[in-house]
Amino acid sequence: MANLASEFVGIKSPNPFWLASAPPTDKEYNVRRAFEAGWGGVVWKTLGSEGPPVVNVNGPRYGAIWGADRRLLGLNNIELITDRPLEVNLREIKAVKRDYPDRAVVVSLMVPCEEEAWKAILPHVEETGADGIELNFGCPHGMAERGMGSAVGQVPEYIEMVTRWCKQYTRMPVIVKLTPNITNILYPAEAAKRGGADAVSLINTINSITAVDLDAMAPEPTIDGKGTHGGYCGPAVKPIALNMVAEIARHAETAGMPISGIGGVTTWRDAAEFLALGAGNVQVCTAAMTYGFRIVEEMIEGLSSWMDSKGYSSVAEVTGRAVPNVTDWQYLNLNYVTKAQIDQDACIKCGRCFAACEDTSHQAILMKEGRVFEVDDSECVACNLCVNVCPVENCITMRRLDAGEMDERTGEKVPAKFGDWTTHPNNPTAQAAE
Ligand SMILES: Cc1cc2nc3c(=O)[nH]c(=O)nc-3n(C[C@H](O)[C@H](O)[C@H](O)COP(=O)(O)O)c2cc1C
Numbered sequence: 024m025a026n027l028a029s030e031f032v033g034i035k036s037p038n039p040f041w042l043a044s045a046p047p048t049d050k051e052y053n054v055r056r057a058f059e060a061g062w063g064g065v066v067w068k069t070l071g072s073e074g075p076p077v078v079n080v081n082g083p084r085y086g087a088i089w090g091a092d093r094r095l096l097g098l099n100n101i102e103l104i105t106d107r108p109l110e111v112n113l114r115e116i117k118a119v120k121r122d123y124p125d126r127a128v129v130v131s132l133m134v135p136c137e138e139e140a141w142k143a144i145l146p147h148v149e150e151t152g153a154d155g156i157e158l159n160f161g162c163p164h165g166m167a168e169r170g171m172g173s174a175v176g177q178v179p180e181y182i183e184m185v186t187r188w189c190k191q192y193t194r195m196p197v198i199v200k201l202t203p204n205i206t207n208i209l210y211p212a213e214a215a216k217r218g219g220a221d222a223v224s225l226i227n228t229i230n231s232i233t234a235v236d237l238d239a240m241a242p243e244p245t246i247d248g249k250g251t252h253g254g255y256c257g258p259a260v261k262p263i264a265l266n267m268v269a270e271i272a273r274h275a276e277t278a279g280m281p282i283s284g285i286g287g288v289t290t291w292r293d294a295a296e297f298l299a300l301g302a303g304n305v306q307v308c309t310a311a312m313t314y315g316f317r318i319v320e321e322m323i324e325g326l327s328s329w330m331d332s333k334g335y336s337s338v339a340e341v342t343g344r345a346v347p348n349v350t351d352w353q354y355l356n357l358n359y360v361t362k363a364q365i366d367q368d369a370c371i372k373c374g375r376c377f378a379a380c381e382d383t384s385h386q387a388i389l390m391k392e393g394r395v396f397e398v399d400d401s402e403c404v405a406c407n408l409c410v411n412v413c414p415v416e417n418c419i420t421m422r423r424l425d426a427g428e429m430d431e432r433t434g435e436k437v438p439a440k441f442g443d444w445t446t447h448p449n450n451p452t453a454q455a456a457e
Pocket of ligand 1: 043045046104105131257258286306307310
């Protein structure tokens with residue numbers, strides 16, 4: 024079996040699956056059970072500095088979005104950082120790290136944006152033997168109002184400043200956790216780099232209102248008639264997270280900076296996708312909260328088998344493999360032509376492809392006698408909508424036209440893949456050469 028042992032900013036763990044800072048990592052009891060289940064590491068639920076206690080709501084703190092099968096797709100929360108006393112957490116972290124020296128124990132921190140506050144807490148964390156710290160600049164609710172969390176994460180200058188303090192006052196690796204609630208993820212990532220961060224982790228949760236209670240006329244979850252935005256996570260946010268990870272991995276300013284990928288990781292495949300786009304490991308929250316700690320078994324088994332099947336012998340070999348293939352739209356090969364094709368044996372004659380194409384797209388699907396649906400190549404622009412609305416997997420697929428084959432829509436032969444594209448006016452490389 025492929026070796027899943029992972030090293031992230033010098034922190035070793037038996038596999039690249041860490042639990043993200045959240046309820047699953049809020050206490051010793053949970054973390055011990057997580058390690059027994061096989062998790063490679065944890066980022067301990069965010070600690071704050073000593074001071075007035077953190078008090079959570081006593082009403083519901085979650086909202087959700089489900090698929091038609093009631094599968095949880097998106098989770099929204101209005102929970103704050105840990106509400107357990109600092110010294111209790113520190114004592115527990117020390118005990119857990121002592122008993123699981125081979126697992127990664129990183130401590131998430133969020134204290135006021137003042138040098139003294141950071142300087143004060145870091146030695147206490149170091150004393151636990153923890154492997155590193157993660158700076159929570161992402162929490163989108165509750166703490167932002169107090170000048171912490173995403174209030175810091177949205178201002179690159181603050182990120183740089185706090186990261187620099189942490190690098191100054193601790194020898195532990197510093198991972199900066201980024202909020203997605205910004206316009207361009209490169210700005211905070213670059214700031215973290217300037218401040219000397221060892222790595223970035225992303226994403227934290229996305230500002231969201233998952234639903235409105237139409238009787239109470241208030242957002243859900245509703246607390247005594249009022250609601251507030253929460254932080255969105257789970258499978259629904261994975262596409263946003265993947266893009267942000269890829270942006271950091273492929274841009275010169277931030278390329279090479281280690282990335283811990285977070286956001287909707289539920290299966291080994293999700294994890295492999297984050298790795299391929301540049302992550303060195305992944306963190307998981309919602310999947311563990313939905314299915315329990317043992318979900319890591321499938322992740323380990325699946326990633327390992329897939330790596331074996333592809334001949335990858337280490338996680339590091341997978342990291343960044345897809346990054347060279349992430350490009351800007353203008354670099355896409357416009358000579359690449361495909362057409363939809365319908366497998367008549369698999370078709371259940373529901374007509375969704377027809378409705379979608381006829382009403383909203385290119386009128387390229389014909390309904391024939393007996394509800395037989397056929398693609399009209401002369402109208403098909405290969406948009407792929409029919410593939411996505413079809414309820415039967417692989418019933419509609421896209422067939423690539425060979426070089427020299429006639430494209431019935433344009434009436435032109437498909438050029439050789441690379442030959443003609445190099446001189447195509449839409450190819451920026453060709454323009455540069457002129
Ligand atoms: C209930 C809940 C509490 C969370 N608390 C924290 C926190 O204290 N600190 C933090 O950095 N992230 C916190 N997060 C965010 C997660 O660590 C993670 O970034 C996010 O959930 C995305 O991952 P996922 O899609 O696997 O859940 C919390 C998430 C949830 C659902």
